[in-house]
Amino acid sequence: MPIDNGVVGEDYRIRRALATVEYLTARKSKVIIASHLGRPKGKSDPKYSLKPVASRLSEVVRANIHFVDDCIGDKVSQAISKMNNGDVLLLENLRFYAGEEACDEKFSAQLASLADVYVNDAFGTSHRRHASTYGMAMHFKYKLSGFLVNQELEHLTKIRDGPDRPFTVIVGGVKIKDKLGALRHLIDRADKVLVGGCVAYTFLASKGVSVGDSLVENESMSWAAEVLSKQGHRIILPTDHIVSTSADDVAGIRLVSGEIPKGLKGFDIGRDTARRYSKEIANGTKTAFWNGPMGLFEKEQFSHGTIDVAKSLALAFHRGATTIVGGGDSIAALKVADISEREVTHISTGGGASLEYIGGEELPGVTVLTERNAKLF
Numbered sequence: 001m002p003i004d005n006g007v008v009g010e011d012y013r014i015r016r017a018l019a020t021v022e023y024l025t026a027r028k029s030k031v032i033i034a035s036h037l038g039r040p041k042g043k044s045d046p047k048y049s050l051k052p053v054a055s056r057l058s059e060v061v062r063a064n065i066h067f068v069d070d071c072i073g074d075k076v077s078q079a080i081s082k083m084n085n086g087d088v089l090l091l092e093n094l095r096f097y098a099g100e101e102a103c104d105e106k107f108s109a110q111l112a113s114l115a116d117v118y119v120n121d122a123f124g125t126s127h128r129r130h131a132s133t134y135g136m137a138m139h140f141k142y143k144l145s146g147f148l149v150n151q152e153l154e155h156l157t158k159i160r161d162g163p164d165r166p167f168t169v170i171v172g173g174v175k176i177k178d179k180l181g182a183l184r185h186l187i188d189r190a191d192k193v194l195v196g197g198c199v200a201y202t203f204l205a206s207k208g209v210s211v212g213d214s215l216v217e218n219e220s221m222s223w224a225a226e227v228l229s230k231q232g233h234r235i236i237l238p239t240d241h242i243v244s245t246s247a248d249d250v251a252g253i254r255l256v257s258g259e260i261p262k263g264l265k266g267f268d269i270g271r272d273t274a275r276r277y278s279k280e281i282a283n284g285t286k287t288a289f290w291n292g293p294m295g296l297f298e299k300e301q302f303s304h305g306t307i308d309v310a311k312s313l314a315l316a317f318h319r320g321a322t323t324i325v326g327g328g329d330s331i332a333a334l335k336v337a338d339i340s341e342r343e344v345t346h347i348s349t350g351g352g353a354s355l356e357y358i359g360g361e362e363l364p365g366v367t368v369l370t371e372r373n374a375k376l377f
């Protein structure tokens with residue numbers, strides 16, 4: 001979730017975690033919450049501290065919230081021993097340890113030693129085989145899913161197994177490798193894939209279209225070219241772009257058609273592309289799944305393509321389509337576009353996870369669970 005100057009911005013993912021947390025605190029469990037924020041690369045970094053999340057939790061959860069600035073070791077054990085039944089303890093960012101993403105066995109065991117029961121309610125991280133989503137679960141007799149994970153799976157399974165057609169996928173954002181990987185399977189299931197954000201530049205570059213200095217993923221280039229040659233009829237790419245020399249060069253912002261000249265970077269889809277995508281989404285789509293903003297929407301100048309897509313999705317919803325929006329930044333973009341949570345069929349807390357799941361892949365964080373019913377306790 002976005003955190004600015006130590007304050008949580010869009011807190012959708014926190015609110016969605018409340019059902020499980022409060023179910024457990026109401027039954028006098030001691031709830032230890034383990035989570036991550038951003039990509040601190042295995043080192044402690046105050047920028048990615050979860051402390052602001054503890055503050056937000058204490059405003060919304062009906063329980064005593066404690067925070068400890070580590071996630072394993074003596075300090076954490078001591079904090080747990082001081083908890084009363086029904087209290088909540090938030091641990092510091094799991095990714096301050098390299099063992100988290102590496103699914104290190106020792107780190108997993110250390111995490112597991114803190115608790116008696118394991119509950120996964122982190123749907124957005126369930127596509128990762130990490131210590132918290134996979135490794136530590138192995139140490140528990142009871143590995144349960146929380147209410148959020150259950151609800152996500154219910155909605156997304158419908159889209160995976162029998163979407164009303166036409167089924168349109170809209171994909172953008174910066175996590176290019178993740179998204180391209182997930183698209184691998186999803187393209188076959190969709191009728192149309194509208195591509196924006198940095199994901200689009202890799203596709204365009206793979207066709208030999210100049211994208212200037214825009215962000216691309218070189219490793220994925222040959223795969224992208226192959227996909228375009230085989231399934232290109234389903235994939236729609238931007239034909240014009242909002243560009244500048246850098247995100248801060250507001251005076252240098254231009255709209256270009258076709259190729260992006262050297263020295264310039266694409267920061268949003270252009271007006272023609274936005275109109276085309278809006279039409280595709282609002283006119284006739286029966287199911288739409290969106291993950292990843294069309295541009296650097298946090299800056300007003302580069303937000304228009306994303307806002308147009310968000311508004312068209314709301315329109316499609318009001319016309320009876322099933323719409324799903326997934327991903328932390330895409331959820332934040334809905335707010336920027338003034339689209340309320342009621343104007344979307346389902347807002348998924350997972351971007352990459354939901355893309356992979358709808359594409360038909362197994363999520364390690366879900367397959368590891370033995371019980372899909374947190375009400376066991």
Ligand code: ADP
Nearest residue numbers: 173174175197267292295296327328329330351
């Ligand atoms: P999500 O969180 O919805 O899964 P990502 O994390 O993959 O999406 O990507 C979101 C980020 O991508 C946003 O911060 C947005 O500013 C950025 N982004 C999208 N398009 C561009 C672009 N053309 N140039 C730079 N950043 C972009």
Ligand code: MG
Nearest residue numbers: 327328329330
């Ligand atoms: Mg994101």
